[in-house]
Amino acid sequence: MIEYILRRLLILPLMLFLVSGMLFLLIMQLPVEQRAHVYMPSGKGMKTEEEEQRVLEVTIEKYGLDEPLLVQYTKWVRNLAKGDWGYSPTWRQPVLEGLKQRIPATLELTLVSLIPATALALGLGSIAGKQKNKFPDHLIRTFAFIGWAFPSFIMGLMMMNVLYAWLGWFPPERLSTWASTLVNNPNFHTYTGLYTIDALLNGNFELFTDALRHLILPGITLAAVQWALLTRIMRDSLLEVLRADYITTARAKGVRERQVLSIHARPNAVLPVISTTGIAMSMFLSNIVVIEVLFHLDGVGRWAVRAIQTADLPVVVGFAIFSCIVTILTSLLADILYAVIDPRVRLN
Amino acid sequence: MGEKTTYLTHSITGDLTDKSKTKKTPRKDNQRRTRNFELMLGVLIVLVFAVVALAAPLIAPPTHNEDPYLVPRDGFAVVPQPPNTDHPLGTMKGQYDIFYGLIWGTRVAFRIGLLITAGRALVGVLIGITAGYFGGPIDAILMRITDAFLSFPLMAVILVFLTVGSGIIQGNYLLGDEIEQTIALALILFGWMQYTRLMRGNVLVEREKTYIKAATATGTPPQRIIIRHLLPNATQGLFVMIASDVGAMVATMAAFSFLGFTGGFNIRPAADWGHMLSDSRDFIIGMPGHAFKYWYTYMPCSLAILFFSIGWNLIGDGLRDVLDPRLNGRRVTKTQS
Numbered sequence: 167m168i169e170y171i172l173r174r175l176l177i178l179p180l181m182l183f184l185v186s187g188m189l190f191l192l193i194m195q196l197p198v199e200q201r202a203h204v205y206m207p208s209g210k211g212m213k214t215e216e217e218e219q220r221v222l223e224v225t226i227e228k229y230g231l232d233e234p235l236l237v238q239y240t241k242w243v244r245n246l247a248k249g250d251w252g253y254s255p256t257w258r259q260p261v262l263e264g265l266k267q268r269i270p271a272t273l274e275l276t277l278v279s280l281i282p283a284t285a286l287a288l289g290l291g292s293i294a295g296k297q298k299n300k301f302p303d304h305l306i307r308t309f310a311f312i313g314w315a316f317p318s319f320i321m322g323l324m325m326m327n328v329l330y331a332w333l334g335w336f337p338p339e340r341l342s343t344w345a346s347t348l349v350n351n352p353n354f355h356t357y358t359g360l361y362t363i364d365a366l367l368n369g370n371f372e373l374f375t376d377a378l379r380h381l382i383l384p385g386i387t388l389a390a391v392q393w394a395l396l397t398r399i400m401r402d403s404l405l406e407v408l409r410a411d412y413i414t415t416a417r418a419k420g421v422r423e424r425q426v427l428s429i430h431a432r433p434n435a436v437l438p439v440i441s442t443t444g445i446a447m448s449m450f451l452s453n454i455v456v457i458e459v460l461f462h463l464d465g466v467g468r469w470a471v472r473a474i475q476t477a478d479l480p481v482v483v484g485f486a487i488f489s490c491i492v493t494i495l496t497s498l499l500a501d502i503l504y505a506v507i508d509p510r511v512r513l514n
Numbered sequence: 515m516g517e518k519t520t521y522l523t524h525s526i527t528g529d530l531t532d533k534s535k536t537k538k539t540p541r542k543d544n545q546r547r548t549r550n551f552e553l554m555l556g557v558l559i560v561l562v563f564a565v566v567a568l569a570a571p572l573i574a575p576p577t578h579n580e581d582p583y584l585v586p587r588d589g590f591a592v593v594p595q596p597p598n599t600d601h602p603l604g605t606m607k608g609q610y611d612i613f614y615g616l617i618w619g620t621r622v623a624f625r626i627g628l629l630i631t632a633g634r635a636l637v638g639v640l641i642g643i644t645a646g647y648f649g650g651p652i653d654a655i656l657m658r659i660t661d662a663f664l665s666f667p668l669m670a671v672i673l674v675f676l677t678v679g680s681g682i683i684q685g686n687y688l689l690g691d692e693i694e695q696t697i698a699l700a701l702i703l704f705g706w707m708q709y710t711r712l713m714r715g716n717v718l719v720e721r722e723k724t725y726i727k728a729a730t731a732t733g734t735p736p737q738r739i740i741i742r743h744l745l746p747n748a749t750q751g752l753f754v755m756i757a758s759d760v761g762a763m764v765a766t767m768a769a770f771s772f773l774g775f776t777g778g779f780n781i782r783p784a785a786d787w788g789h790m791l792s793d794s795r796d797f798i799i800g801m802p803g804h805a806f807k808y809w810y811t812y813m814p815c816s817l818a819i820l821f822f823s824i825g826w827n828l829i830g831d832g833l834r835d836v837l838d839p840r841l842n843g844r845r846v847t848k849t850q851s
Contacts, residue, residue, distance in 0.1 A: 180658070181661065181662060181665055184658070184659070184661075184662035184665075185662050185665050185666060188662065188663075188666065189666075189674065192674050192675070192678050193674070193678060195678050196678055311827070311828075311831065312824075314827065315761065315820075315823045315824045315827040315828075316820060316823070316824075317765035317766075317768065317769065317819055317820065317823055318769075319768075319769045319772050320765075320816045320819055320820055323791075323798050323812065323816065324816065326798060326799060327798055327799060327800070327805060327806070327809075328805070330799065331798070331799035331800050331805035331806075332800075332805035332806065444664055444665070445664070445708075447667070448664070448666075448667040448668055449668075451667040451668075451669050451670070452667065452668050452669040452766075455669050455773075456769050456772070456773060459773055459774075460772075467669075470669075470673055471673075471773055471774070471775075473673075474673055474676055474677065474775060475774065477677060479677050482673050482674060482676075482677045483674065483677075485670060485673060486670035486671075486673060486674050489667040489669065489670040490665060490666060490667065490670060492667075493665050493666070493667050494665050497665065
C-alpha cells in the first residue's frame with residue numbers, strides 16, 4: 167500500500183510541472199508591463215509617471231521578467247512556493263491573503279453540497295441498479311436525467327425566483343445583516359471561518375440556522391448535477407458488476423442476496439464512481455463559480471469572476487493556480503482511495 | 515451478442531437467481547420500446563428547434579435590421595414591458611423584442627453547440643486514434659499530456675484565457691462576440707480529453723482484430739489504416755458523447771454570458787439566449803410582493819436552454835441504449851457547467 171502511494175506520488179511533480187508550465191505559457195502571452203503589475207502594490211497610488219516607470223523597472227528587474235523563459239519559469243514557481251502570489255490592485259491586498267479569506271465560504275458550500283450528493287448518489291444509484299426497470303429505478307433515473315440535463319445556473323435562478331423572491335425561505339448571500347454584524351463583532355470567536363461550524367462552537371443556534379438557511383439554495387443547486395452524474399455512473403456500474411461471473415458464483419454458493427450486494431457487488435461498483443472524481447471535480451469547480459455569482463456568496467469563484475470584470479490579472483492567475491492544485495490533489499486522493507478499495511491496483 | 519450471453523447465464527442459473535431476475539424476460543419488449551422512446555422524444559425536441567431555426571425568417575421576420583441576428587428594439591424604455599399584441603413575449607430592458615431574440619437565438623444555439631462540439635470531437639478523436647494506434651512512447655507522451663489537460667479545471671482555463679487573450683479571434687461574429695469566441699476556443703482547446711480517452715480505448719481493442727492485422731500485413735500505410743479502417747470501426751460511444759455535448763456547450767456558453775463576461779446588449783444586441791438572460795439578470799427576483807412580475811424576461815430563454823439541453827441529452831441517452839447492446843454498459847463521463 168505504502169509502496170503504491172509512493173509510486174503514485176512520483177507522478178505528482180510531473181503533473182505539477184506540466185500544468186504549471188501550461189499556465190505559465192498562457193501568462194507569457196501578455197506584455198512584460200502587464201506581468202509586472204502582478205507584483206506591484208497598487209499602481210494608482212504612485213505620484214508621478216516617472217516614479218511609476220521606475221517601480222515598474224525595479225519590479226521587472228527583481229522578478230526577472232525580461233529574462234529567458236526557463237529562468238523566468240523557475241523564478242515564478244519559486245515565488246509561488248514562497249507564498250508570493252502577487253498583489254491584487256482591485257482589493258488592495260496580496261492574492262494569497264484574499265484567497266485565504268474566501269476559501270471558507272467555498273469550502274462550506276462544497277461540504278454542504280458534495281457530502282449529501284455523494285451519499286445519496288451511491289445509495290440511490292445502487293437501489294436503481296438493483297431494481298432495474300422497476301418503479302424505483304424509473305423514478306431515480308428520471309430524476310437523475312433531469313438533474314443532469316438541467317443547466318445549474320438555470321435551475322439556480324428558477325429556484326431563486328420561487329424559493330426566495332416568492333416564498334422568501336432561502337435568501338442569497340452568506341448571512342443576514344444582523345448575523346454578519348454579529349460575526350464581525352470581536353466577541354464572536356472565529357475558529358474555522360465556516361459560519362455554520364463557528365456558530366455551533368460559539369453556542370449560537372440562531373446564527374447556525376441563519377447560516378444554514380443561506381446555504382440551502384446554492385447547496386441544492388450544486389448538489390443536483392453532482393448527484394445526477396454520480397447516480398447514473400453508480401447505477402450503470404452496479405448493473406455491469408451484477409452480470410459478472412463472481413456474482414453468479416457467490417449466488418451459486420448460496421450467499422444471501424443482501425450479502426452479495428454489500429460484499430461482492432457494491433465495493434466493485436463504486437470503483438468507476440471514484441475514477442470519475444477528477445472530471446467531476448472540474449465540473450464542480452465550474453458550477454460552484456456560477457452558483458457563487460448567482461447567489462452572491464463571497465467565495466473564491468465570485469472573487470475570480472469579479473476579477474475578470476476589473477481585469478485583475480493576479481487574482482485570476484491565483485484562482486487558476488488554486489483550482490489546479492485542488493483538482494490535482496483530489497485526483498491523487500481518489501487514486502489512493504481506489505487502491506485502498508481495490509487490491510488489484512496496489513498489488514500489481 | 516451481449517444479450518444472448520446474459521440470457522444464457524440467466525437460464526443456467528435460473529434457480530439460483532432471485533425471482534425478480536427470471537421475471538424479466540417478458541419485459542424485454544417493453545424495455546426496448548421505452549428506450550427508443552427516449553431517442554424519439556429527443557429527436558422530436560431537437561427537430562422542433564431545428565424547424566424553428568430554419569423558419570426563423572418566417573416566424574419572426576426581420577423588420578428594420580440589416581443584420582437579422584440583432585434583436586430589434588421599439589424604444590428605450592428601461593423597464594421590461596409585459597406581453598402584448600406587438601410583442602408576443604414582451605420586451606426586455608431597453609425595449610428589445612424577446613420573441614424575436616428567442617426565435618433567432620435558436621440558430622445561434624445550433625451554431626454554438628455544433629461547431630464547438632465538432633471542434634472538441636475532431637481534436638480528441640485525432641489524438642486518441644494516434645495514441646491508440648501507434649502505442650509505445652507516443653501513446654505514453656500523449657496520454658500524460660491529456661492527463662495534464664484534465665487537471666486544468668475548465669473554469670480556470672476560461673478565466674485565464676479571458677484575461678490573457680481576450681479577442682483572440684477578431685472581426686467576425688460566427689460564434690458571438692469576441693469574448694465568446696475566446697471562450698469557444700478555450701472550450702475546444704481544453705475540452706477534447708474525453709474524446710481522446712474514449713477513442714484511445716476503442717482503438718486499443720480494435721487494433722488487435724484480424725482485419726487491421728491483415729491491412730498491416732498487406733502493406734497499407736498507417737494513415738490509410740487509420741482513416742479507412744480504424745475511424746469507422748472505433749466509434750463506440752462517440753456519437754453518444756457528441757450528442758450530449760451539443761446541449762452542454764450551449765448551456766455552458768449561456769452560463770458564461772450570464773456571468774457577465776460578454777458585453778451584453780449595450781454593445782451588441784445579439785439574438786442569443788445567454789445574452790438575453792444576462793441582460794435580464796436584475797429582473798429575476800421581480801418586485802417585492804410580485805415575485806413573478808417580470809417572468810417573461812427570463813423564462814422563455816431559460817426554458818429554451820433547458821429543453822435544448824434535455825433534447826440533446828435524450829438523444830445521447832437513447833443512442834447509448836440503442837447502440838450499446840450490453841444494456842447501459844458505457845458510462846457517461848463528460849464535463850458540463
